[in-house]
Amino acid sequence: MKKYLSKLLNKATSSLSAQLLTAAFLGAIQVFAFAPFQQWWVLYPSFVGIFLLLKKVQQQHKKLFLVSFIFNLSMFVATLHWIYVSMDLFGGMPLIISALLIVLLCAYLALFPSLALWLTYKIPTKSSVIRLLLIMPSLWLITDWLRGWVLTGFPWAYLGYSHADTVLVGFAPILGVQGITLAILLICACLTLLTLKKSPKLASLLILAVVMSGYSLKQLTFTELQPAIKVALVQGNIDQNKKWEPNELYPSILKYLELSGIRNSKDNSGNDLITAKKPAETELVIWPESAIAGLEVDMQRFLQSLSLKFTQENKALLTGIINYDVNNKDYYNSIIMLGKLPPGQGYSQTSPNRYAKHQLLPIGEFVPFEDLLRPLAPYFNLPMSSFQRGGEIQENLKFSNSTLAPALCYEIAFPELLRKNVHEKTGLIITLSNDAWFGDSIGPAQHLEIARMRAIELGRPLLRSTNNGITAIYDSLGNELGRLPSNTDAVLRRAVQPAYGQTPYQQVGQTPLFIFCLLSLISAFVLIKRKAA
Structure with a gap:
């Protein structure tokens, strides 16, 4: 030999x-x-x-x-x-x-x-x-x-x-x-x-x-399991080529509502009236990154109505959206929560129950040397490529008796960033993404592999909701509880047990x-x- x-x-x-x-x-x-x-x-x-x-x-x-x-x-x-x-x-x-x-x-x-x-x-x-x-x-x-x-x-x-x-x-x-x-x-x-x-x-x-x-x-x-909560991860499978077209905004939202078990109809005056197909148990519904492909500030009437209906159905909605600060004229890739939420955490434009992405993707969400690069090719002018960063450490999102540590898309690849935002009483890790940018390549599978490791490192279940795949749920040991096939519009429903405590890595990094x-x-x-x- x-x-x-x-x-x-x-x-x-x-x-x-x-x-x-x-x-x-x-x-x-x-x-x-x-x-x-x-x-x-x-x-x-x-x-x-x-x-x-x-x-x-x-x-x-x-x-x-x-x-x-x-x-x-x-x-x-x-x-x-x-x-x-x-x-x-x-x-x-x-x-x-x-x-x-x-x-x-x-x-x-x-x-x-x-x-x-x-x-x-x-x-x-x-x-x-x-x-x-x-x-x-x-x-x-x-x-x-x-x-x-x-x-x-x-x-x-x-x-x-x-x-x-x-x-x-x-x-x-x-x-x-x-x-x-x-x-x-x-x-x-x-x-x-x-x-x-x-x-x-x-x-x-x-x-x-x-x-x-x-x-x-x-x-x-290293962590202790808590009573299960019901979750529904919605994979809309929206065509990336059309997603940011203005006339596709509400058709996309209606598709997400339909998949979530809620439909949109009109009252006798022709006004929008959100109704439920059937009574539902307490559930956290999760839509992916920028599922609502519009500005939060422009959609207040719709969002307030949607939040009210989710509250009536004893459900909460967690979704990606674009936040626009009208005072500073800054855009933020954000997560908001609507519907049935703890007291003082209900939806509003100033609600603390929100998250702004910190770790931005170069070119995709900000363009370094933009005065030089933007004129060179359309690639440097992708939709929503001028975001501002949220804080490095932000409050956890809250639902029912549990708290959620969020990460938007690319952020899940930064273990120290997520570790700093996970506390002893953080129950779940939530990551929203949109890997439709990378088609049927091996990229989304690698992205999911990275997300799974965060669940293992921090000893907490991880819920990953994406536009067209790979949507999946892992338990606190990194075991897969379910996933949806790529390029399909579907819903992944599971009962997931949050986990409290601290792993050694969480404590000392x-x-x-x-x-x-x-x-x-x-x-x-x-x-x-x-x-x-």
Whole structure:
């Protein structure tokens, strides 16, 4: 086996072009670790392969950063290529320009992990144990953190998301998704050491310790279930090409009302009269992001009438809408609640029972350097691409005896943002989205995979309502309670138990990981100095 691997590695490193092709292949296969493919195991040959390749490249004094960059670039291109759908179908971009922009985005994202790999192999040490077990995972976590923060951040495709159905998921309520990433990197490092026959006992024991720790932690629960509440997630499946046309506003709303069990009719004077098909039990009805594709300020008569009817039916409605501040002339991507709500929380334009999105999507919701970019192409003038940010920390929404922590679309990919808004008495996580921008690509499946991890990290059920999919519900352990097929108009009804309490991750966040990185790098520095002495 060793002879075969050595022969294969020599062939893969025989020239710079061979190294780059090998690195591109090893990076590209990582897409299969994530949804919808969920072949988590491919990360291990991918990383072991790149570690062996970089060791060889280092010994040959060749293009170490370039090989690292191609590995990560191919990973991001394979994983994020679906972004082209929004550019092609809704942005009016020529194919060549769309492709170029995607490559540029992926090249930018690839700089962060490439820096980690480059530094890992540039730091002068002959010890593979120090390099792979102390330096590499620490630098990878640090550059991942930077990728999720610099220029508002893009924390997509963290390695840990791929392992939600493995024993390593036990680390999520303790350390968050990046705790799983650390476990994956340590196992990959140990497998590489075993391949190199370096410290095999240490490598074997560490793999066993990581796996057994993950298994043991997976058996623990940190939150306590509460009495169930009934929820109805409405998937309207509104055509994205027509959604923002003025004459489509009320037909879309009527469709949502019909799916919600409420129809619109006229009284004897011809005025709108909202009526119910049949009496309903107490229920939280959830519509997706910007389900009401109009300005809240312009729809007060309708919204007040709708809220009254939901109250009469002992129901509450949570829906996405656009809030316009007439005084400051600012737009906000918002969530409002109507209908049967706790005292003092009822609907009004100044009601506290609302949420304004904080983490805005670049280009989609705000355009950086807009004076320069907006004139270039329709893609930089998508509908509602000039939002203002809501506060980083906002009050939970309230329904019945429970409280709800909201996240709008892209925000669910920011674990620390949601963690700061989840409290001991937060019962549910609600995320509204509209992934119709990305058609039938793999993007919505990745988005759902990310949302599911938030339920596991914080030990709370997660309700995800979308325009055309994937609408789904997860319990406080991340187990799926139901989903709706994509591109269908339907309703997902379930009884869901809120959960109170705090996971260790909820209490301390990523602090333990920062401590690990600091101590690991200090230890590596001390050990390298000792060996050099």
